[in-house]
Amino acid sequence: MKATLDPARPGSEGAEPTSRAEASSEPRAEASPASAAPSGGTPPRPTARRKSRSGGEWFGKTYTLICVAVLIVTIFSIVYFVASKGLSTFFVNGVSLKEFLFGTKWAPDGEPQSFGALPFITGSFVTSILAACISAPLAFCAAIFMTELMPKFGKRVMQPVIELLAGIPSVVYGFVGLTVIVPFFRAIFPGQGLGLAAGAVVLSIMILPTITTIATDAMSNLPRGLKEGSYALGATRWQTISRSILPAVIPSMLTGVVLGIARAFGEALAVQMVIGNAPHIPSSLFESASTLTSVITLSMGNTIMGQVQNNVLWSLALVLLVMTFVFVAIVRVLERRSLR
Amino acid sequence: MTTSIMEIDRLNLHYSEFHALKNIELDIPEKTITAFIGPSGCGKSTFLRTLNRMNDLVAGVKIDGSVKLDGEDIYGAETDVESLRKRVGMVFQQPNPFPKSIFDNVAYGPRLHGIRDKATLNEIVERSLRGASLWEEVKDLLGKSALSLSGGQQQRLCIARALAVEPEVLLMDEATSALDPISTLKIEELVRELKKEYTIVMVTHNMHQAARVSDRTVFFLNGELVEADETEKLFSNPSDARTEDYITGRFG
Numbered sequence: 001m002k003a004t005l006d007p008a009r010p011g012s013e014g015a016e017p018t019s020r021a022e023a024s025s026e027p028r029a030e031a032s033p034a035s036a037a038p039s040g041g042t043p044p045r046p047t048a049r050r051k052s053r054s055g056g057e058w059f060g061k062t063y064t065l066i067c068v069a070v071l072i073v074t075i076f077s078i079v080y081f082v083a084s085k086g087l088s089t090f091f092v093n094g095v096s097l098k099e100f101l102f103g104t105k106w107a108p109d110g111e112p113q114s115f116g117a118l119p120f121i122t123g124s125f126v127t128s129i130l131a132a133c134i135s136a137p138l139a140f141c142a143a144i145f146m147t148e149l150m151p152k153f154g155k156r157v158m159q160p161v162i163e164l165l166a167g168i169p170s171v172v173y174g175f176v177g178l179t180v181i182v183p184f185f186r187a188i189f190p191g192q193g194l195g196l197a198a199g200a201v202v203l204s205i206m207i208l209p210t211i212t213t214i215a216t217d218a219m220s221n222l223p224r225g226l227k228e229g230s231y232a233l234g235a236t237r238w239q240t241i242s243r244s245i246l247p248a249v250i251p252s253m254l255t256g257v258v259l260g261i262a263r264a265f266g267e268a269l270a271v272q273m274v275i276g277n278a279p280h281i282p283s284s285l286f287e288s289a290s291t292l293t294s295v296i297t298l299s300m301g302n303t304i305m306g307q308v309q310n311n312v313l314w315s316l317a318l319v320l321l322v323m324t325f326v327f328v329a330i331v332r333v334l335e336r337r338s339l340r
Numbered sequence: 341m342t343t344s345i346m347e348i349d350r351l352n353l354h355y356s357e358f359h360a361l362k363n364i365e366l367d368i369p370e371k372t373i374t375a376f377i378g379p380s381g382c383g384k385s386t387f388l389r390t391l392n393r394m395n396d397l398v399a400g401v402k403i404d405g406s407v408k409l410d411g412e413d414i415y416g417a418e419t420d421v422e423s424l425r426k427r428v429g430m431v432f433q434q435p436n437p438f439p440k441s442i443f444d445n446v447a448y449g450p451r452l453h454g455i456r457d458k459a460t461l462n463e464i465v466e467r468s469l470r471g472a473s474l475w476e477e478v479k480d481l482l483g484k485s486a487l488s489l490s491g492g493q494q495q496r497l498c499i500a501r502a503l504a505v506e507p508e509v510l511l512m513d514e515a516t517s518a519l520d521p522i523s524t525l526k527i528e529e530l531v532r533e534l535k536k537e538y539t540i541v542m543v544t545h546n547m548h549q550a551a552r553v554s555d556r557t558v559f560f561l562n563g564e565l566v567e568a569d570e571t572e573k574l575f576s577n578p579s580d581a582r583t584e585d586y587i588t589g590r591f592g
């Protein structure tokens with residue numbers, strides 16, 4: 001395997017700089033007219049007003065517009081770059097989209113090559129959704145505790161602690177998962193302890209702050225009359241929580257859960273450390289598996305820009321990107337619905 | 341005269357350091373409308389909320405003295421707060437229907453108290469909505485969100501919701517102050533109708549409303565009960581000079 005790859009390297013490296021230059025110059029070439037258009041198109045309006053308004057306002061507006069333009073250009077360049085690289089797997093290298101999405105065999109260096117990404121797609125979905133299932137009830141209880149049961153203790157102690165969880169680097173989570181959760185699973189369940197379950201548990205702790213913060217905000221923003229109305233009818237505290245508060249915060253909770261899933265979906269390092277990284281669909285939660293992110297980080301260094309092995313990683317990144325858009329869209333829809 | 345359903349004796353209430361109710365003594369007769377009037381901040385709402393122990397929800401409240409419902413002290417050790425609130429219902433200043441369907445709003449109370457049977461619930465919902473003169477307007481939209489109703493309809497829905505648990509006393513804290521004049525008149529009419537079966541205690545900022553609707557009026561000032569009397573007597577011939585100053589508009 002290595003012997004066949006190594007000779008190929010110098011040869012392809014010669015071709016590589018051009019393809020890399022092409023790839024990186026494309027978005028830049030795209031970028032400059034795009035950034036020129038808004039900044040070139042807008043100044044006339046501010047200058048017309050400049051006589052009546054202060055120069056500070058003109059400066060502020062221009063500055064803001066430039067910042068916005070830079071942001072938009074950056075985002076579009078990234079999307080364009082990922083998409084163009086990711087799609088070239090199918091259009092340049094001729095891998096079939098169907099095989100990529102539904103194939104279960106991942107052997108980019110095999111003979112014959114095979115690029116079935118389904119194990120990673122399933123791995124990503126299973127770990128993130130499982131993580132959300134673990135995290136959501138915990139987050140709901142934490143939020144109830146902080147808003148209903150012990151508001152003072154909640155605000156002073158619990159909220160900062162939970163926010164702290166959000167700031168811990170993912171490598172620390174992965175390390176803790178590897179030294180605590182994996183041996184724990186190994187002791188109780190069959191297998192090595194590495195696998196989807198360990199990944200989901202680590203992720204569930206990582207997304208706990210996201211869901212908890214959103215649930216807490218939703219609960220403290222509930223109209224005061226909602227709770228009073230329930231108590232005034234003779235409801236106990238638990239009846240009020242389960243029949244009044246819970247239904248009222250469910251839309252926001254869903255938003256939090258989707259955001260949590262999105263975060264879990266994109267997390268790479270911590271999952272990679274505990275999931276085992278076997279490139280197939282496991283038959284149990286305690287068997288080694290992979291996610292989209294873990295396979296990208298692991299294989300990145302072993303491939304060469306422009307080759308199919310590298311392009312197919314971009315395709316995986318494209319799947320991640322598309323899924324992120326889908327999650328954002330779901331959140332938008334949920335928010336709009338809860339406003340009604 | 342009719343018997344008293346509630347008797348309040350030497351009631352004092354403190355919000356931490358602040359002495360909000362001072363030595364209140366009052367009898368509330370059965371099946372009458374009692375109105376509380378007084379300038380803002382004099383403790384009307386606070387007093388009203390002691391009658392169904394809604395003040396328990398506020399941190400730092402200290403209460404002493406006694407409030408008796410049918411002869412039993414509601415602050416006594418053996419009182420069950422939930423069943424007290426079932427007997428003494430409350431309607432708030434801002435209409436506060438739950439973000440549920442009209443039906444589920446009215447059925448909320450009965451369900452809390454263990455009624456599951458669909459036919460019974462249907463019957464309770466219809467009776468309560470009729471009781472709150474809302475049935476004709478909403479009978480075809482029972483599944484619709486309560487939040488889609490107008491403010492006045494929402495407030496009548498809240499009354500229906502309170503009636504659904506068959507309280508003996510209904511407390512209304514400025515229940516019409518957020519409503520337009522027509523909705524207000526409707527609710528006043530409704531309150532007079534409800535008096536046949538319920539004892540009603542209402543807080544109002546509007547002295548005309550107190551004069552129009554109530555049988556007895558109680559005047560509060562700075563946490564003290566200044567005067568309690570037949571409405572007609574209190575407005576035409578008050579015995580306390582401060583009451584006279586207030587109703588003639590000299591302050592407040």
Ligand SMILES: Nc1ncnc2c1ncn2[C@@H]1O[C@H](COP(=O)(O)OP(=O)(O)OP(=O)(O)O)[C@@H](O)[C@H]1O
Pocket residue numbers: 355358360378379380381382383384385386387398545
């Ligand atoms: N939760 C609370 N904590 C501390 N003080 C309070 C609280 N609620 C009310 N008070 C104080 O108690 C006093 C009486 O308030 P209350 O709400 O009973 O007045 P009110 O007569 O109903 O006034 P309004 O007509 O404006 O509704 C006020 O001085 C108020 O500041």
Ligand SMILES: [Mg+2]
Pocket residue numbers: 384385386513543
């Ligand atoms: Mg008040």
